[in-house]
Amino acid sequence: MERKYRHLQPAADEITPKEVYLNRRDFLKAMGIVSGSALLAACAPRGEAPPPPAATPPAGEYRDELGNRANSWNDITHYNNYYEFTTDKEDVATLAANFDPGDWRVEVTGLVHQPRTFGLDELLRFEQKERIYRLRCVEAWSMVIPWTGFELGDLIRAVEPMSSARFVKMQTIMAPEQMPRQARTRDPWPYTEGLRLDEALHPLTLIATGLYGEPLPNQSGAPLRLVVPWKYGFKSVKAILRIELTADMPATFWNALAPQEYGFYANVNPNVDHPRWSQRTERRIGELGRRDTLMFNGYGSEVASLYEGMDLTVNY
Numbered sequence: 168m169e170r171k172y173r174h175l176q177p178a179a180d181e182i183t184p185k186e187v188y189l190n191r192r193d194f195l196k197a198m199g200i201v202s203g204s205a206l207l208a209a210c211a212p213r214g215e216a217p218p219p220p221a222a223t224p225p226a227g228e229y230r231d232e233l234g235n236r237a238n239s240w241n242d243i244t245h246y247n248n249y250y251e252f253t254t255d256k257e258d259v260a261t262l263a264a265n266f267d268p269g270d271w272r273v274e275v276t277g278l279v280h281q282p283r284t285f286g287l288d289e290l291l292r293f294e295q296k297e298r299i300y301r302l303r304c305v306e307a308w309s310m311v312i313p314w315t316g317f318e319l320g321d322l323i324r325a326v327e328p329m330s331s332a333r334f335v336k337m338q339t340i341m342a343p344e345q346m347p348r349q350a351r352t353r354d355p356w357p358y359t360e361g362l363r364l365d366e367a368l369h370p371l372t373l374i375a376t377g378l379y380g381e382p383l384p385n386q387s388g389a390p391l392r393l394v395v396p397w398k399y400g401f402k403s404v405k406a407i408l409r410i411e412l413t414a415d416m417p418a419t420f421w422n423a424l425a426p427q428e429y430g431f432y433a434n435v436n437p438n439v440d441h442p443r444w445s446q447r448t449e450r451r452i453g454e455l456g457r458r459d460t461l462m463f464n465g466y467g468s469e470v471a472s473l474y475e476g477m478d479l480t481v482n483y
């Protein structure tokens with residue numbers, strides 16, 4: 168177990184009987200192997216959405232470090248943003264069900280000493296971790312999601328960044344024959360996102376390969392997607408195919424579509440309104456009423472130092 172971020176793991180031993188905790192830990196330990204083969208199976212050319220977890224997790228077991236209960240599998244996989252398929256959140260699951268990722272490989276290139284293309288099996292060799300993170304969409308809704316995956320930093324260090332590298336650009340697949348809105352619209356596909364290198368190397372920055380210990384379903388970004396919990400959800404690009412280290416800040420999908428509304432940094436900030444709505448509160452899916460939005464989505468003690476000297480009242 169990683170020490171520094173131990174508090175970001177579920178405090179399971181405090182809130183569940185030891186027996187349940189140990190069983191689940193043992194299960195997760197086996198995950199590296201289990202999810203490896205399961206992921207490969209998920210790549211077989213079939214049109215079935217993966218099943219929900221065999222057993223519903225014991226009530227209260229999955230909580231974030233603030234004590235918030237995780238959203239259900241059903242919430243997390245039936246209320247999605249995935250504009251390659253549709254803008255209707257409840258239709259993503261159905262429309263993405265037949266998406267066939269094929270023999271997925273991730274090209275890591277640009278300002279690195281060891282450019283490399285990774286197969287999924289190789290990526291699953293990076294230490295797999297569980298992280299229960301809040302996801303705050305720029306549209307002012309949120310969820311708590313138990314991801315499994317590895318730190319993006321592990322991948323970046325493996326390709327040895329050059330000292331000239333300052334940013335990391337991440338791109339999804341271009342597959343208009345499978346993704347109806349790529350064929351239908353003139354949006355700047357493929358969906359591209361980026362981070363500053365120090366953000367990408369931050370230990371909270373995850374490449375998720377699973378959800379509730381199951382392989383990532385298509386609607387969640389199979390076979391792998393970024394998760395940056397202190398930023399608005401649109402930064403957490405799904406179905407990553409290509410990662411490039413660059414000297415200059417990369418152009419991004421939402422910034423290209425509406426630069427005055429969606430900045431590059433996009434840190435969750437209740438004090439900076441979206442031009443068309445307030446960001447002060449949010450609707451947690453599955454709850455009545457609204458919650459206060461937290462600065463950096465509640466991860467300020469971990470990440471605020473990355474932005475020292477930056478004017479946080481600006482929508483970057």
Ligand SMILES: Nc1nc2c(c(=O)[nH]1)N[C@H]1C(S)=C(S)[C@@H](COP(=O)(O)O)O[C@H]1N2
Nearest residue numbers: 247248249250304339358400401403404405
């Ligand atoms: N490729 C791609 N990634 C994407 C999006 C998208 O439309 N396409 N939407 C983003 C937005 S706006 C959000 S809020 C999150 C939603 O992730 P979820 O559907 O797993 O909750 O995915 C992000 N990643």
Ligand SMILES: [Mo]
Nearest residue numbers: 304305400401
């Ligand atoms: Mo979003």
